[in-house]
Amino acid sequence: MKISGPSLSAVDRESDIYRKLRETHPRIAKKDSQTWGSKAAAEAAVRLNWIDLPEASQALLPQIADLVAKFSSHSRVVLCGMGGSSLGPEVIALTYKKDIFIFDSTDPNYAQHAIGSDLAKTVVVVSSKSGSTIETSSQRALFQSQFEKAGLSPVDHMLFVTDPDSPLDIEVRAGGYSVINADPNVGGRFSVLSAFGLLPSALVGAPIADLLADARAEKSAFLEEDQAILDVAYLLVTQAEQYIAFTDAGSTVPGLSDWIEQLIAESTGKDSIGRLPIATEDSPRAKVGGSFTVAYAGSSTDLTVEGPLGAHFIFWEWVTALIGAALKIDPFNQPNVTEAKEQTAACLTEWNNSVPVLTPACSEKSVEIFGDGQSLKDALATFIEDVKDGGYIAIMAYLDRRDDVKIAELRSILAEKSGHPTSFGWGPRFMHSTGQFHKGGQKNGSFLQITGETSIDYEIPGRRYSLRTLLFAQAIGDNRALATRKYPLLRLHLQKRSAGIDEILAAARSL
Numbered sequence: 001m002k003i004s005g006p007s008l009s010a011v012d013r014e015s016d017i018y019r020k021l022r023e024t025h026p027r028i029a030k031k032d033s034q035t036w037g038s039k040a041a042a043e044a045a046v047r048l049n050w051i052d053l054p055e056a057s058q059a060l061l062p063q064i065a066d067l068v069a070k071f072s073s074h075s076r077v078v079l080c081g082m083g084g085s086s087l088g089p090e091v092i093a094l095t096y097k098k099d100i101f102i103f104d105s106t107d108p109n110y111a112q113h114a115i116g117s118d119l120a121k122t123v124v125v126v127s128s129k130s131g132s133t134i135e136t137s138s139q140r141a142l143f144q145s146q147f148e149k150a151g152l153s154p155v156d157h158m159l160f161v162t163d164p165d166s167p168l169d170i171e172v173r174a175g176g177y178s179v180i181n182a183d184p185n186v187g188g189r190f191s192v193l194s195a196f197g198l199l200p201s202a203l204v205g206a207p208i209a210d211l212l213a214d215a216r217a218e219k220s221a222f223l224e225e226d227q228a229i230l231d232v233a234y235l236l237v238t239q240a241e242q243y244i245a246f247t248d249a250g251s252t253v254p255g256l257s258d259w260i261e262q263l264i265a266e267s268t269g270k271d272s273i274g275r276l277p278i279a280t281e282d283s284p285r286a287k288v289g290g291s292f293t294v295a296y297a298g299s300s301t302d303l304t305v306e307g308p309l310g311a312h313f314i315f316w317e318w319v320t321a322l323i324g325a326a327l328k329i330d331p332f333n334q335p336n337v338t339e340a341k342e343q344t345a346a347c348l349t350e351w352n353n354s355v356p357v358l359t360p361a362c363s364e365k366s367v368e369i370f371g372d373g374q375s376l377k378d379a380l381a382t383f384i385e386d387v388k389d390g391g392y393i394a395i396m397a398y399l400d401r402r403d404d405v406k407i408a409e410l411r412s413i414l415a416e417k418s419g420h421p422t423s424f425g426w427g428p429r430f431m432h433s434t435g436q437f438h439k440g441g442q443k444n445g446s447f448l449q450i451t452g453e454t455s456i457d458y459e460i461p462g463r464r465y466s467l468r469t470l471l472f473a474q475a476i477g478d479n480r481a482l483a484t485r486k487y488p489l490l491r492l493h494l495q496k497r498s499a500g501i502d503e504i505l506a507a508a509r510s511l
């Protein structure tokens with residue numbers, strides 16, 4: 001991995017932190033579960049096999065090749081999965097310019113795109129380590145019924161990646177489905193070089209043997225010569241107090257920022273001392289709010305890290321484990337992801353499985369305002385004013401990331417108007433990424449939720465609620481989890497999505 005940038009002059013290799021990182025590096029290589037302290041040891045003992053994956057996953061290649069051959073007559077691949085189970089294949093497909101539909105949402109409008117118009121040609125990979133993630137199990141049930149309704153046998157169109165003996169594994173094997181198991185001693189966000197990253201990528205024709213070879217070469221390189229990897233970990237611990245802005249601009253590995261975001265946010269966003277990665281459009285916009293800036297090409301950020309995709313994967317996983325040791329946090333748990341799930345379940349119970357009428361404080365044209373402010377502009381202005389010194393804004397859009405993609409422009413507008421680091425996440429996808437940080441990291445976030453009416457809805461077979469109800473329970477559940485912490489919180493609900501998005505963008509630009 002080649003590293004460069006002006007920040008390297010700040011590296012103090014004689015400092016205590018650098019010494020700590022240097023001591024930690026060989027302990028990770030030895031898979032020493034005590035590396036992150038005794039409290040983290042039990043979890044670490046069953047989470048460290050990602051270290052072996054560059055070599056160990058080679059054994060999976062024949063099985064993956066068989067599955068690719070079995071499903072080769074299908075021209076369209078859909079991946080159902082959340083967090084690590086989908087962000088890995090997404091960046092691999094983007095990098096190698098392969099087409100895969102990543103279904104990591106509960107928005108019915110987005111689900112309609114996932115189902116598409118040609119189920120006969122579609123193969124669906126359902127990826128879930130635990131086998132119990134609510135989004136993924138709902139997506140799976142939806143697809144199973146769609147295939148049946150279309151007169152197609154789901155067994156011929158669906159295959160599964162999960163841990164051995166997960167409830168999902170047992171059920172689908174019994175149903176005659178194709179299944180590939182991943183190493184259970186690898187956590188979801190560290191799983192890209194396991195069957196979770198490799199199988200869907202191979203199905204769309206990405207060169208997975210090259211990915212593994214690049215990861216192996218990089219691992220050997222940093223085990224032999226540790227300076228580059230320790231320098232990067234040192235900078236992210238010491239030069240970024242809280243915010244690290246990543247940009248894919250000019251990169252040969254587009255989408256990597258989103259994958260790194262989930263890795264670092266979920267691994268470090270706890271105990272109020274984490275690092276919040278922010279995926280930004282380009283380096284000028286990355287700098288807003290004084291974030292430490294990182295790119296994978298060029299020379300306009302504090303740090304540039306260049307290398308092939310497989311090398312990036314193992315490099316950033318290792319850096320994350322090093323940061324965890326330096327910050328004295330357990331990088332392998334995610335206590336607050338569970339909290340949001342519980343709030344979702346509580347909403348569903350309370351609502352008796354259908355969304356109640358939610359009355360806004362006021363409305364303007366297509367947008368309902370749940371929060372302070374007499375108009376959209378006023379609400380946004382108040383929201384920005386309330387951001388704490390040194391704090392950040394998180395925009396969470398529970399919308400369709402194909403049709404509603406324009407709302408992502410709000411990130412740079414609010415960053416510029418407020419001068420604060422501003423992250424953007426699609427709901428519920430971000431819940432498996434920055435969602436952990438929002439509730440577990442530094443207590444200085446301000447949260448803007450955007451929800452919208454749906455043009456379609458789907459019943460989820462086997463559940464008593466629809467996809468739309470689940471989406472709203474996730475948004476309102478997370479809203480409650482944030483509200484209990486008394487963080488600044490605004491929800492804008494779009495009665496009409498397209499018009500509402502334009503109105504929000506116009507109001508934000510006029511601030």
Ligand SMILES: O=P(O)(O)OC[C@H]1O[C@H](O)[C@H](O)[C@@H](O)[C@@H]1O
Nearest residue numbers: 083084128129130133188189432
């Ligand atoms: O693969 P699953 O078990 O469905 O989990 C999906 C995701 O859920 C949580 O967010 C975990 O913290 C992630 O590491 C994981 O990738």
